Amino acid sequence: MSKIGFIIAMEKEKQALMNLFEDSTCLTIHGINFTKTKYQEHEIVIALAGIGKVNAALTTTLLIEHFAPELIISSGIAGGFDRSLKTLDFVVATSVSYSDVDAALEGGELYGQVPGMPFEYKCAYELVKNALGNESVEDIYYGKVLSGDQFVVDYNKTSDIVEKHFSNQNVLAFEMELGAVSQIAYLMNVPVIALKCISDIIGESNLTDYNTFSYIASSKMAKLVERVLKSI
Numbered sequence: 001m002s003k004i005g006f007i008i009a010m011e012k013e014k015q016a017l018m019n020l021f022e023d024s025t026c027l028t029i030h031g032i033n034f035t036k037t038k039y040q041e042h043e044i045v046i047a048l049a050g051i052g053k054v055n056a057a058l059t060t061t062l063l064i065e066h067f068a069p070e071l072i073i074s075s076g077i078a079g080g081f082d083r084s085l086k087t088l089d090f091v092v093a094t095s096v097s098y099s100d101v102d103a104a105l106e107g108g109e110l111y112g113q114v115p116g117m118p119f120e121y122k123c124a125y126e127l128v129k130n131a132l133g134n135e136s137v138e139d140i141y142y143g144k145v146l147s148g149d150q151f152v153v154d155y156n157k158t159s160d161i162v163e164k165h166f167s168n169q170n171v172l173a174f175e176m177e178l179g180a181v182s183q184i185a186y187l188m189n190v191p192v193i194a195l196k197c198i199s200d201i202i203g204e205s206n207l208t209d210y211n212t213f214s215y216i217a218s219s220k221m222a223k224l225v226e227r228v229l230k231s232i
Contacts, residue, residue: 004229005069006046007059007181013076014048016218020226029066032059036067039229045069049177052149056177060184071124071191071232074182075225077217078145078175078196079152081162085141085198087213088220091173092128093145093194095120098179099161100148111165112146114183120144121182124191131231140224143172145194147179155203173198195228197221 008014014035018024021044024037035046045067049059063069078091085091097112097120104111113119125142132140146166152158152174162171178194185192197217 002041003043003067003069003071004045004232005063005067005072006044007049007056007063007072007074007177008046009049009051009056009076009177010218011048012215013218013221014046016215016222017046017075017225020222020229029062030058032062034063034067042229042232052176053147053180056180057184060181061188064184064188064190069190071127071193072181072185073193073195073225073228074178075195075221076175076177076197077199077214077221078173080173080198080201081146081155081158082141082143082170082172085172085201086139087198087201088139088217089198090140090221090224091145091196091198092125092140092142093123093178093196094125094142094170095122096145096147096178096182096194097121097166098148099146099158099174100150117183118186121179121186121192123182123194125193127191127193127232128195128228131228133231141172143170145178145196146171146174147176147182148174149176150174151176152202158202174202193228195221195224197224
């Protein structure tokens with residue numbers, strides 16, 4: 001792999017990631033900040049998207065059109081849904097669906113499916129498994145991520161969505177950008193890796209926990225990114 005694009009939602013996530021790199025140049029396209037740098041043989045472009053699906057979709061489109069990455073990595077933090085997860089565990093998405101799209105009609109689309117689009121978008125998680133090889137991976141979980149324009153804190157609400165529409169699909173976490181990133185990448189034929197560090201456990205953590213652990217999770221995520229970049 002030689003050209004890799006990163007989609008980052010928040011400044012704290014980007015700053016933790018930038019510690020991996022030395023020289024960089026920055027430019028702005030339609031209000032989105034892009035940072036060009038290198039890591040070993042990889043050409044890296046880091047895009048600071050902002051929060052939510054619209055920002056993520058715009059940023060992914062600009063990233064692909066202007067920089068032509070061969071792989072996109074969506075890295076950052078997420079809220080843990082599966083009760084086996086702990087704060088600061090890693091989730092590598094095997095697939096993603098929308099948690100807040102309801103265009104389901106009798107005999108038509110499923111809940112979570114944009115009309116004319118797949119019900120779920122597959123992620124290139126095998127690249128992560130191959131990159132990590134025999135390294136210790138006791139805190140890394142592989143499974144489905146749900147994505148929507150909601151900062152989720154109510155476990156009963158998220159559990160209701162999962163039980164009604166995504167049962168038996170190994171839903172691990174919720175976040176706000178991966179669905180849009182994956183939809184655009186699907187349309188433009190670019191593979192996506194999704195690396196998420198759990199900043200809070202839905203229904204158990206409070207705002208103080210999130211504000212504390214989101215910075216720690218961002219820093220820990222950068223370390224996983226480095227492990228993957230070294231071997232991908």
